Amino acid sequence: MTSPNIYQQAVRDIYEAIAGEAAVKTIKAQYNAIIEGKTSTHEADLYWEFTDGDITYKAVIQAKEQVGLGELFTFLRTVRDIPGQVMGVIVTQPVYQKDIKDMAANAGIILYELIAPVVQDIWEPVISNIQINVDKSWVKAAKEKVGLGDEPVQMNANPKYTFIYDERGNCLDSVQGVFDSYSRRRAAAGTGLQTVVHTFAVPVFLQTNHELVPLIKLDNITFDLEFVNVNQMPGEDMLASILNNILRYFGH
Template sequence: MPLITYSKQLVGAAQMADSTDSMSSTDYEKVTRLLVERIAERSLVTTTRLEHDLVLPGRASPHQIDVLWEFTTESGHAHRVVFECRRKSRSLEQNDALAFKGVVEEVSFDDVPTTGVLVHVKGFQLGARKIADTYGLIILEMRSPTDKDVKGRLMKIQISMTPRVPVVKDLHMDLSELLSGALSGPVLNYALEVQDPRDGWLRVMDLLQHGEINPTTEVLTPFHRVTRSFDPPVVLALSGKPAAKIRSISATVGEELSDPFDISVGGRENLAWMVKDVLGGEIAWFTHAGQVHLIES
């Protein structure tokens, strides 16, 4: 059960540090646990145990484990994943993988299948890869992405937009009866509603714009006069309170361009972590916003 497969279930991840340079080994282990926790919350398995920095009994002697994840599958079978987190300045060698293989075998029991995951920031030499491939270990490269990692990839989309905005102005109402003094002071157009016997209350702005605004695929709607008549008169309400009965309402309706603005989507600065399945080649990019993007190496 490769860990990178579980990451496909990941919908969000907590914001993490930008770089491993200032992290301690313990911090690196905690980030690993955090990612596993987010994966566990959204996977189809049921987590029974998820811990950082503990000691497990072994066949010959106990062993310190950086991160432990135990769960039951949908079919009810128990499974255990043990993580060893390395943060060295060199690539891990064959002896590193062999040593971890021994730990995994020591804490494994026949009734609970155990998968070993070796996590490192600097990669793995060929000998370590062969050991992992032969004995079913998962080896992951987990670190903050570099400029080389993202070279040649689309990282950011810049969108420039100039919105077209419907406008209703010069509002005039032909009143047949006042029901209150609500219209005696300043009135916000968007607070006005008229009562429709079939559809209930309708906003005056929506009523005046309906059928009058061009589709966005066409030119801007030129300003023109619009009148809506009511026979018999209908109730006009202001902020939900009856204000008057009206025979008609009219206004100048059209469209105008608003101020342009830019939207940026993505960006190198939004990437928090990169997790690479060293044997399979799949890469998961984790963002500060909690998203995950999977690609083939």
């Protein structure tokens, strides 16, 4: 059995995403479809029929590694033989010929162009569920010392610009720098979700926006770290783009 190329896989991902599409109501979604036209039956990698509540739309989606004028004419005959508000979609590599692009646009055919990914997967870190935890007892004592009581002391909320200082006020790092150090370590160690609790060997402090308590002691930083493959093409994103193009073409 031959493995699907990225264009065939993209169509499969689009098909799987249809089940979760809530912006319109799906009437029919068929993979490796046989479609009844006005004069004959037609094969398609994916057939999607849906309604916005007023109008029923039909999308005929094909995967093609390359698109020439011959393939475009053949596909256009298929699309025009199907009754109703029909849009053709070809998932393919980038098309640079102006005549093909112009013909597709005039005929109501979407050229969904994908750039083939590099052989090696590219994994990017995703940081979430960030908690910057201060030493509460230290902060309470520091506030009482200057008579602040329960008055809140604000810190910078952006990790990139939240700097970490030692007791003498020397800048040691930033919160973003802590994230980056774990990202570098984990890049070659797998892609599963990990919850990190980062502690410090020596007392460290964060800068505040309060003149009476300019620094407060930091206890630890916790966050979730996960690596995602940036070469993966989410089917939901591709489906949303196709849906928007169909509705726009028919003047929705």
